[in-house]
Amino acid sequence: MKQSELNRGTGNAKIGILLSIIVALIFSVTIVKLKQGALMQGYDHIIRQDMLGKDGE
Numbered sequence: 001m002k003q004s005e006l007n008r009g010t011g012n013a014k015i016g017i018l019l020s021i022i023v024a025l026i027f028s029v030t031i032v033k034l035k036q037g038a039l040m041q042g043y044d045h046i047i048r049q050d051m052l053g054k055d056g057e
Helices: 003-035
Strands: none
Touching: none
């Protein structure tokens, strides 16, 4: 094997590891956000009592 072929193989491995780390990070952030879903409220075009003030306006 030539030196350039060896360098290409190690470069591909480094890129693969980097992409795996990025995917794992995005996956873990997604899981944490899904577990805290009770705290998130989306805008669903419906007026709810918790959106109104104490006096109902």
